[in-house]
Amino acid sequence: MSTLSSAPTLDEVAQTAGVSRSTASRAINGGLRxxxxxxxxxxxxxxxxxxxPNRAARSLVTRRTDSIALVVPEPDERILTDPFLSGTLRGVSAALAPTDLQLVLLIARPDEHAGRIVxxxxxxxVDGAIITSHHREDDLEGxxxxxxxxxxxxxxxxxxMDDxxxxxxxxxxxGRIATRRLLDGGYRRIATIAGPQDMTAAVDRLAGWRAALGSAGLPDDAIAYGDFAAAGGAAAMEELLDRHPDIDAVFAxxxxxxxGALRVLxxxxxxxxxxxxxxxxxxLGVAATTSPALTTVQNPVVEMVKAATGMLLDLIAGRPVKESARVFSPELIRGASD
Structure with missing residues (x-):
């Protein structure tokens, strides 16, 4: 078994290859000239x-760290409990598996501004970053x-911005698909438990709910806000039942x-x-475990993150990405809750 002292050196590589040490170094670190x-x-x-190759020495030559960051400006306990975030981590890990790149996970401390991450x-x-679950005030976009x-x-x-x-x-x-499903089921007093409005996913899903109800000529006043977590959904459901006891359907x-809403109901x-x-x-797993099993809208997180990782690797390598935005289509998954 080789030891650290007997590990082959760059000089030995150069001698075996019949080239100079500098040529061997360039060949190992990207093949320039x-x-x-x-x-x-x-x-x-x-x-x-x-x-x-010695990673530290290689970085001096290539100006690369061979590391990318997954930035999650959320408290660390959300990584363990939120299926979206755990799915994101799985997607990045799967996409990096064929490479030698290291993954650095950056999470926010409780009540911490994202300045430390920035x-x-x-x-x-790191050579690049994948950013998810970002909030308006994080200033990560800036x-x-x-x-x-x-x-x-x-x-x-x-x-x-295209940049x-x-x-x-x-x-x-x-949001439209979910609400249309309820409309097609004959429900007419449809409420929503919206996500935090400092996140674009929550803003857009609320807009879809409003658009579907508007097209049907129905009121869109039955709204309560949660935090994408079960406890927030439960509190929002309590609020909806107190303020709008006549509701017959909810899009969460x-x-x-x-x-959380099912528990309160x-x-x-x-x-x-x-x-x-x-x-x-x-x-992302929760819908199949509730009673009754949830009807839900598919969010293809793992596929999205794999695509994001591929786009990032292209950017790091200096290759242009085909499009600055890649948007996946949602799909209704039937359960027994509607």
């Missing part, structure tokens, strides 16, 4: 000797615009909020869907 013949000889020597991104510790660091958002940014690259699901259409802007003696129908949004 290296002939095809020399590159092939160095590649063969690396394979023969089992040489592993400073880290600007300091050259930080990206002011920095040469390549970045891709998962979720539509508030700033409508910001993002992937998303069509949340407006998703996330499955976690819908789960059960505690208040309202059957689902007999008294009140419920439709959620996400389909």
């Amino acid at each position: 290296v002939s095809p013949e020399a590159q092939a000889a160095v590649d063969a020597a690396v394979l023969q000797l089992g040489y592993t 400073r880290y991104l600007r300091s050259g510790h 930080a990206v615009l002011a920095s040469p660091l390549p970045a891709v958002f998962v979720g539509r940014p508030f700033t409508a 910001l690259v993002y992937v998303d699901v069509d949340n407006v259409e998703g 802007a996330s499955d976690l909020m819908a789960e 059960r505690a208040r003696g309202r059957s689902v869907p007999g008294d009140v129908a419920v439709v959620g949004f996400d389909n």
Whole structure:
């Protein structure tokens, strides 16, 4: 078994390949100004000797860290409990599996402004960033615009500029689909539990709900706001039942909020869907575990994040992305709650 002291050196690679040390270094670190013949000889020597480049030394040559950041400006407990965020982490990990890139997870401390994250991104510790679950006040959009660091958002940014690259699901259409499903079921007093309005997903899903009710000539006054979590959904459901006891259906802007709403409806003696129908949004595991199983709107998070990672790798490599925005289509997933 090799030890650190017997590990092959760059000089040995150069000697085996029959090239100078500087040529071997350039070949290993990107192939700049290296002939095809020399590159092939160095590649063969690396394979023969089992040489592993020194990451720190390599970064001095390439100005690359071989690391990307996943930025989640949320408290760390949300990573463990929110299926959207855990799905995001799975998607990035899957997309990076065929590469040698390291993933750096940046999360916000409770009640912390995103300034610490912004400073880290600007300091050259990573080659690029994927940003998700961002809020209006985070100023991450401004930080990206002011920095040469390549970045891709998962979720539509508030700033409508071609310089910001993002992937998303069509949340407006998703809100419409969910509400149309309830309208088609004969429900006419349809409320919504909307997400936090400092996030574009919540803004867009609320807009879709309003648009569907407006097209049907129905009122859109039965609104309560949650935080995309189950406890927030439960509190919003209590508020809706107190203010609008006549509601016969609810569109919840996330499955976690819908789960909280189901608990409140059960505690208040309202059957689902007999008294009140419920439709959620996400389909990331929660919908299949509720009683009854939720009808929901598919949010293809893993696929979106894989696409975002591919776009980021193109940006880091200096390749143009085909489009600055890639938007996935939502799909209704039938359950038993409507």
